[in-house]
Amino acid sequence: MSGFTHFDQKGNAAMVDVSAKAATVRIATARAQVVMQPATLAMIREGSATKGDVLGVARIAGIMAAKRTAELIPLCHPLPISAVTVDLEAEGSGVEIIATVCTTGQTGVEMEALTAASVAALTVYDMCKAVDRSMRIEALRVTHKEGGKSGTFTQD
Amino acid sequence: MSGFTHFDQKGNAAMVDVSAKAATVRIATARAQVVMQPATLAMIREGSATKGDVLGVARIAGIMAAKRTAELIPLCHPLPISAVTVDLEAEGSGVEIIATVCTTGQTGVEMEALTAASVAALTVYDMCKAVDRSMRIEALRVTHKEGGKSGTFTQD
Amino acid sequence: MSGFTHFDQKGNAAMVDVSAKAATVRIATARAQVVMQPATLAMIREGSATKGDVLGVARIAGIMAAKRTAELIPLCHPLPISAVTVDLEAEGSGVEIIATVCTTGQTGVEMEALTAASVAALTVYDMCKAVDRSMRIEALRVTHKEGGKSGTFTQD
Amino acid sequence: MSGFTHFDQKGNAAMVDVSAKAATVRIATARAQVVMQPATLAMIREGSATKGDVLGVARIAGIMAAKRTAELIPLCHPLPISAVTVDLEAEGSGVEIIATVCTTGQTGVEMEALTAASVAALTVYDMCKAVDRSMRIEALRVTHKEGGKSGTFTQD
Amino acid sequence: MSGFTHFDQKGNAAMVDVSAKAATVRIATARAQVVMQPATLAMIREGSATKGDVLGVARIAGIMAAKRTAELIPLCHPLPISAVTVDLEAEGSGVEIIATVCTTGQTGVEMEALTAASVAALTVYDMCKAVDRSMRIEALRVTHKEGGKSGTFTQD
Amino acid sequence: MSGFTHFDQKGNAAMVDVSAKAATVRIATARAQVVMQPATLAMIREGSATKGDVLGVARIAGIMAAKRTAELIPLCHPLPISAVTVDLEAEGSGVEIIATVCTTGQTGVEMEALTAASVAALTVYDMCKAVDRSMRIEALRVTHKEGGKSGTFTQD
Numbered sequence: 001m002s003g004f005t006h007f008d009q010k011g012n013a014a015m016v017d018v019s020a021k022a023a024t025v026r027i028a029t030a031r032a033q034v035v036m037q038p039a040t041l042a043m044i045r046e047g048s049a050t051k052g053d054v055l056g057v058a059r060i061a062g063i064m065a066a067k068r069t070a071e072l073i074p075l076c077h078p079l080p081i082s083a084v085t086v087d088l089e090a091e092g093s094g095v096e097i098i099a100t101v102c103t104t105g106q107t108g109v110e111m112e113a114l115t116a117a118s119v120a121a122l123t124v125y126d127m128c129k130a131v132d133r134s135m136r137i138e139a140l141r142v143t144h145k146e147g148g149k150s151g152t153f154t155q156d
Numbered sequence: 157m158s159g160f161t162h163f164d165q166k167g168n169a170a171m172v173d174v175s176a177k178a179a180t181v182r183i184a185t186a187r188a189q190v191v192m193q194p195a196t197l198a199m200i201r202e203g204s205a206t207k208g209d210v211l212g213v214a215r216i217a218g219i220m221a222a223k224r225t226a227e228l229i230p231l232c233h234p235l236p237i238s239a240v241t242v243d244l245e246a247e248g249s250g251v252e253i254i255a256t257v258c259t260t261g262q263t264g265v266e267m268e269a270l271t272a273a274s275v276a277a278l279t280v281y282d283m284c285k286a287v288d289r290s291m292r293i294e295a296l297r298v299t300h301k302e303g304g305k306s307g308t309f310t311q312d
Numbered sequence: 313m314s315g316f317t318h319f320d321q322k323g324n325a326a327m328v329d330v331s332a333k334a335a336t337v338r339i340a341t342a343r344a345q346v347v348m349q350p351a352t353l354a355m356i357r358e359g360s361a362t363k364g365d366v367l368g369v370a371r372i373a374g375i376m377a378a379k380r381t382a383e384l385i386p387l388c389h390p391l392p393i394s395a396v397t398v399d400l401e402a403e404g405s406g407v408e409i410i411a412t413v414c415t416t417g418q419t420g421v422e423m424e425a426l427t428a429a430s431v432a433a434l435t436v437y438d439m440c441k442a443v444d445r446s447m448r449i450e451a452l453r454v455t456h457k458e459g460g461k462s463g464t465f466t467q468d
Numbered sequence: 469m470s471g472f473t474h475f476d477q478k479g480n481a482a483m484v485d486v487s488a489k490a491a492t493v494r495i496a497t498a499r500a501q502v503v504m505q506p507a508t509l510a511m512i513r514e515g516s517a518t519k520g521d522v523l524g525v526a527r528i529a530g531i532m533a534a535k536r537t538a539e540l541i542p543l544c545h546p547l548p549i550s551a552v553t554v555d556l557e558a559e560g561s562g563v564e565i566i567a568t569v570c571t572t573g574q575t576g577v578e579m580e581a582l583t584a585a586s587v588a589a590l591t592v593y594d595m596c597k598a599v600d601r602s603m604r605i606e607a608l609r610v611t612h613k614e615g616g617k618s619g620t621f622t623q624d
Numbered sequence: 625m626s627g628f629t630h631f632d633q634k635g636n637a638a639m640v641d642v643s644a645k646a647a648t649v650r651i652a653t654a655r656a657q658v659v660m661q662p663a664t665l666a667m668i669r670e671g672s673a674t675k676g677d678v679l680g681v682a683r684i685a686g687i688m689a690a691k692r693t694a695e696l697i698p699l700c701h702p703l704p705i706s707a708v709t710v711d712l713e714a715e716g717s718g719v720e721i722i723a724t725v726c727t728t729g730q731t732g733v734e735m736e737a738l739t740a741a742s743v744a745a746l747t748v749y750d751m752c753k754a755v756d757r758s759m760r761i762e763a764l765r766v767t768h769k770e771g772g773k774s775g776t777f778t779q780d
Numbered sequence: 781m782s783g784f785t786h787f788d789q790k791g792n793a794a795m796v797d798v799s800a801k802a803a804t805v806r807i808a809t810a811r812a813q814v815v816m817q818p819a820t821l822a823m824i825r826e827g828s829a830t831k832g833d834v835l836g837v838a839r840i841a842g843i844m845a846a847k848r849t850a851e852l853i854p855l856c857h858p859l860p861i862s863a864v865t866v867d868l869e870a871e872g873s874g875v876e877i878i879a880t881v882c883t884t885g886q887t888g889v890e891m892e893a894l895t896a897a898s899v900a901a902l903t904v905y906d907m908c909k910a911v912d913r914s915m916r917i918e919a920l921r922v923t924h925k926e927g928g929k930s931g932t933f934t935q936d
Contacts, residue, residue, distance in 0.1 A: 003199060004210065005286045008865065011203070013213050013836070015843055017863035019805055019882050025487055032293075043159060047167070054160065056365060056481070057169050060372045060542050061230050063483055067538055067546055070847055072224070072275050073282050074217050074840050078847055078860060080546060082574065083485035085476065102487050106862065110289075111282050118274050118293075119228050126229050126267050130161045133266075133309055137188075137274075137296035142289060153289055164397065169368070171375055173395035175337055175414050181643055209836060212637070216698050216840045219639055223694055223702055226379055230372050234379055234393060237702060238730065239641035241632065258643050262394065315511060316522065317598045320709065323515070325525050325680070327687055329707035331649055331726050344605075355471060359479070366472065369481050373542050380540070382691055384587050385594050386529050386684050390691055390704060418706065422601075423594050430586050430605075431540050438541050438579050441610075442473045445578075445621055449500075449586075449608035454601060465601055493799055521680060524793070528684045528854050531795055535850055535858055548858060550886065551797035553788065570799050627823060628834065629910045635827070637837050656917075667783060671791070678784065681793050685854050696848070696899050697906050698841050734913075735906050742898050742917075743852050750853050750891050754785045757890075757922060757933055761812075761898075764917035777913055 006075045015075050018106040026147030027102045030113035032140035034124045035094040040132040044124075045090045054127045055088040055095065062086035062120030066101050069115040079105045081112060086120050094135075095124050098143075108150075110142045162231045171231050174262040182303030183258045186269035188296035190280045191250040196288040200280075201246045210283045211244040211251070218242035218276030222257050225271040235261045237268060242276050250291075251280050254299075264306075266298045318387045327387050330418040338459030339414045342425035344452035346436045347406040352444040356436075357402045366439045367400040367407070374398035374432030378413050381427040391417045393424060398432050406447075407436050410455075420462075422454045474543045483543050486574040494615030495570045498581035500608035502592045503562040508600040512592075513558045522595045523556040523563065530554035530588030534569050537583040547573045549580060554588050562603075563592050566611075576618075578610045630699045639699050642730040650771030651726045654737035656764035658748045659718040664756040668748075669714045678751045679712040679719070686710035686744030690725050693739040703729045705736060710744050718759075719748050722767075732774075734766045786855045795855050798886040806927030807882045810893035812920035814904045815874040820912040824904075825870045834907045835868040835875065842866035842900030846881050849895040859885045861892060866900050874915075875904050878923075888930075890922045 008014050044054045063084045070078040083102040088095055099116035101109040121137045128135060146152040164170050200210045219240045226234040239258040244251055255272035257265040277293045284291060302308040320326050356366045375396045382390040395414040400407055411428035413421040433449045440447060458464040476482050512522045531552045538546040551570040556563055567584035569577040589605045596603060614620040632638050668678045687708045694702040707726040712719055723740035725733040745761045752759060770776040788794050824834045843864045850858040863882040868875055879896035881889040901917045908915060926932040 003287050004203065004283060006213075006283045007203070011209070012865075012867065013209075013839055013843070014866075015846075015861070015864040017882060019862040019884055047160065047163070053167070053169070053365070053368060054162075056368055057162075057230055057372055059481055060369055061228065063481070064376075064539075064542050065228055066483075068228070071844075072217065072221055073279055074213055074844050076282060077862065080548065080573075080860065081483070082487040082545065084483040085480075086482075087480065102485060104487055105860075110285060111278065114278055114281065114293075118278060121296075122267065122270055122274060123229055125270065126232060127160060127162045129266060131159050133298060133301070134311060135297065137270075138294055140277075140293035140296070141291065145289070155290060168397075168399065169371055169375070170398075171378075171393070171396040173414060175394040175416055209833070212833060212836055213840055215637055216837055219637070220695075220698050220844075222639075227376075230376050236392065236704065236729075237639070238643040240639040241636075242638075243636065258641060260643055261392075315599050316515065316595060318525075318595045319515070323521070324709075324711065325521075325683055325687070326710075327690075327705070327708040329726060331706040331728055359472065359475070365479070365481070369474075369542055373540065377540055383688075384529065384533055384536070385591055386525055386688050388594060389706065392704065417704075422597060423590065426590055426593065426605075430590060433608075434579065434582055434586060435541055437582065438544060439472060439474045441578060443471050445610060445613070446623060447609065449582075450606055452589075452605035452608070453603065457601070467602060521677070524677060524680055525684055527793055528681055531793070532688075532851075532854050534795075548860065548885075549795070550799040550857065552795040553792075554794075555792065570797060572799055627911050628827065628907060630834075630837075630907045631827070635833070637833075671784065671787070677791070677793075678786075681786075681854055685852065689852055692852070696841065696845055697903055698837055700906060734909060735902065738902055738905065738917075742902060745920075746891065746894055746898060747853055749894065750856060751784060751786045753890060755783050757925070758935060759921065761894075761920035762918055764901075764920070765915065766913060769913070779914060 021106040023104055023106050024147050025104050026108045028108055028110040028113040028142060029100045029144040030117040031143050032097045032117045032121045033094050033138045034121050034135055035138050036135045037132050040128050041090055058088055058120040058123040059086045061123040062099055062116040065119035066112045066116040069112045073111050076111050077107050079103045086116055097121055108148050110145055174233060177262040179260055179262050180303050181260050182264045184264055184266040184269040185256045185300040186273040187299050188253045188273045188277045189250050189294045190277050190291055191294050192291045193288050196284050197246055214244055214276045214279040215242045217279040218255055218272040221275035222268045222272040225268045229267050232267050233263050235259045242272055253277055264304050266301055330389060333418040335416055335418050336459050337416050338420045340420055340422040340425040341412045341456040342429040343455050344409045344429045344433045345406050345450045346433050346447055347450050348447045349444050352440050353402055353406060370400055370432040370435040371398045373435040374411055374428040377431035378424045378428040381424045385423050388423050389419050391415045398428055409433055420460050422457055486545060489574040491572055491574050492615050493572050494576045496576055496578040496581040496610060497568045497612040498585040499611050500565045500585045500589045501562050501606045502589050502603055503606050504603045505600050508596050509558055522592060526556055526588040526591040527554045529591040530567055530584040533587035534580045534584040537580045541579050544579050545575050547571045554584055565589055576616050578613055642701060645730040647728055647730050648771050649728050650732045652732055652734040652737040652766060653724045653768040654741040655767050656721045656741045656745045657718050657762045658745050658759055659762050660759045661756050664752050665714055682712055682744040682747040683710045685747040686723055686740040689743035690736045690740040693736045697735050700735050701731050703727045710740055721745055732772050734769055798857060801886040803884055803886050804927050805884050806888045808888055808890040808893040808922060809880045809924040810897040811923050812877045812897045812901045813874050813918045814901050814915055815918050816915045817912050820908050821870055821874060834904060838868055838900040838903040839866045841903040842879055842896040845899035846892045846896040849892045853891050856891050857887050859883045866896055877901055888928050890925055
């Protein structure tokens with residue numbers, strides 16, 4: 001078979017066995033951007049400053065989604081998440097999202113961070129779609145990861 | 157307040173009342189791309205042809221996620237989904253994802269299509285991350301929408 | 313057997329058959345109060361005005377919980393909720409919560425309104441418990457209900 | 469910012485980091501009362517003795533809800549619950565509910581105990597609402613808590 | 625492709641489109657048996673008569689599971705369930721389970737009835753496994769189905 | 781009371797306290813068979829070899845269901861699952877299913893293995909029911925269990 005770890009020798013999908021791995025502190029950060037029209041961005045900024053807090057709602061959605069990652073991603077292990085932060089900034093050409101998740105567990109939390117960023121971005125889309133249907137979610141990726149055997153990883 | 161529909165006059169978030177809207181057939185299509193290294197893409201292609209079907213697992217994850225959209229997106233209405241398809245093609249610089257959702261309901265299914273495409277993309281990431289941590293999910297957007305008062309919308 | 317509708321002749325619990333009932337517009341409002349120390353209430357008020365929006369987070373939790381009522385309450389029917397609002401006011405001796413839910417369906421939405429108010433109240437408790445462990449959730453009840461065969465009901 | 473622990477310096481909600489806290493045995497007990505008309509209470513008592521066991525159904529609902537606390541309360545940590553009991557007694561002016569939850573974890577289980585008591589109370593309401601719409605859920609509060617840095621807390 | 629309806633022409637799994645089907649009343653009944661040692665069965669019987677009601681807990685689990693069928697079975701449509709009954713009898717060589725589900729919808733409820741019977745059976749297993757690990761769940765099947773284009777089906 | 785462990789002295793259901801038990805490696809294997817007509821089995825075999833992979837979809841459904849066992853089975857403890865495999869073979873008179881689950885926890889994973897096998901079997905049923913409504917799920921049982929105080933158990 002290929003080098004993928006989520007398949008056994010016969011090519012069947014499986015949740016890989018992590019029982020022999022040490023439970024260590026692991027952190028991952030994911031980022032994404034919701035690109036939108038300048039007028040939409042201005043409306044979000046105004047709402048955050050006064051009323052109609054799009055970013056506040058999206059932050060809660062992202063945090064809650066991190067906890068449900070293992071329900072959504074078929075071969076993901078359930079993990080005891082110990083911290084989640086989701087930052088959203090209305091800047092440049094849209095909303096910049098940074099999600100960080102921490103656990104003391106046997107596998108990493110990249111998927112939890114990506115899921116938090118993804119659902120926060122989708123929530124921004126949902127709340128703004130009546131005024132701007134052309135929004136796009138771009139550049140969802142892991143920017144930092146530490147803990148576990150594979151060590152620290154950082155990219156822009 | 158701003159022009160957002162998900163806030164009341166005081167700026168408080170709310171699930172907007174759709175009880176006066178007609179239940180009509182509504183369709184939405186969303187697309188996304190998982191950009192990856194050529195070697196990763198080659199591994200996916202090989203697996204789909206023989207063993208270790210990354211795209212088959214991601215398809216199921218996307219279909220199942222569409223059904224849980226209202227649990228993830230705070231102000232989304234629960235909808236009786238009548239059809240979901242998720243197509244994944246390994247081509248160009250990565251995996252191209254097209255998700256289409258259909259309902260007979262009082263609101264549109266853009267969020268369901270976006271959620272299906274998003275979770276399918278995250279599942280591709282999860283299954284390939286051991287060999288390629290630099291993957292990025294790009295250009296998640298609605299490309300087609302029809303049904304409901306706002307009529308048909310299409311973008312590339 | 314007793315006059316309870318959720319048991320059959322043998323006394324076994326069952327989800328009662330509503331298939332012969334008309335799908336009509338139904339509305340229910342539930343209220344509750346989180347009683348707390350004056351200093352805690354002052355902190356919530358200050359946060360809502362500037363930063364640290366306890367009531368905004370609780371509102372989202374209540375709205376999302378309304379959609380999951382049928383998962384939590386064993387004999388509750390799943391319903392296509394068409395609107396949810398959750399108002400929270402810091403006033404008097406604590407936080408006053410008013411949740412209103414609307415559907416076009418075959419059964420009423422009292423349980424959805426009560427669940428929304430209840431989870432909003434629990435979320436207020438969660439966010440304030442580090443500063444005030446003596447909080448109490450009081451007077452969770454249905455204050456208004458309309459639609460369906462049993463007609464309109466109102467109480468204080 | 470205020471003294472609330474669920475917000476960062478900018479006032480944004482976050483799931484606080486508990487990764488540095490020791491995993492110790494923690495117990496919490498919550499109580500609530502469903503106040504109802506004497507005739508309703510008599511019907512429940514009769515059912516429990518013979519057929520139509522309202523309290524038995526509510527007990528199961530409360531136990532199951534404890535396990536889903538982290539899905540309902542936005543900033544709550546998922547915890548490996550090691551025991552749940554929910555006692556319901558038909559006495560005095562209604563049904564008295566006592567829920568106790570135990571874990572070996574990094575944070576306390578007050579929210580789990582409160583959620584179990586709350587959903588058990590809502591289930592009593594659901595099963596009796598056809599005969600008594602005036603029921604009220606009163607005095608939902610934590611009565612005991614032990615384990616963790618903050619020590620033992622008891623109130624009536 | 626083969627005659628399976630859950631795959632498109634390319635062999636990819638999909639949730640089939642039911643939007644053109646009429647919403648009619650549909651009923652399905654499923655049955656299963658938990659075969660066990662006579663001593664285990666005697667214990668269940670005794671508990672049902674007095675205290676420790678295994679069958680009552682399993683009934684609630686089955687009813688609640690019916691409502692979650694579409695979350696568990698990947699290509700199943702979400703349906704507005706209008707009634708669920710789960711009967712369990714301790715008789716012969718074990719516990720006989722009969723689950724009946726009703727909807728007014730565009731597809732049948734066989735999967736909901738099977739899921740209810742299956743989870744009720746698993747709950748019996750869970751509650752008795754400390755005294756009898758040799759239990760087996762046998763003969764889980766649809767025994768009756770009516771409504772929809774394919775008409776009435778009955779088997780033993 | 782009877783010898784069942786899921787009831788207290790009064791006969792009330794409870795989630796038993798496992799906080800004093802050691803967290804050790806525990807493994808369980810469950811099996812089941814979906815008995816079907818020879819023509820149905822031939823169609824599944826053909827699909828797996830080329831297109832329309834019934835067994836691949838059922839495998840994913842079984843793995844995902846294992847993670848949700850504690851949500852479905854009322855008195856089951858949530859467990860940090862460290863591995864899941866679900867094997868499905870089209871052979872003899874139907875599809876043979878073998879599910880194995882592993883954890884490092886305070887209770888065993890029999891229920892997780894049984895739930896995985898059960899939902900995989902139900903998914904096979906769902907995907908084939910349009911061509912064969914007479915299928916039956918037979919012989920769902922635990923065939924192996926190790927770890928924990930009660931030691932190793934094996935049956936056919």
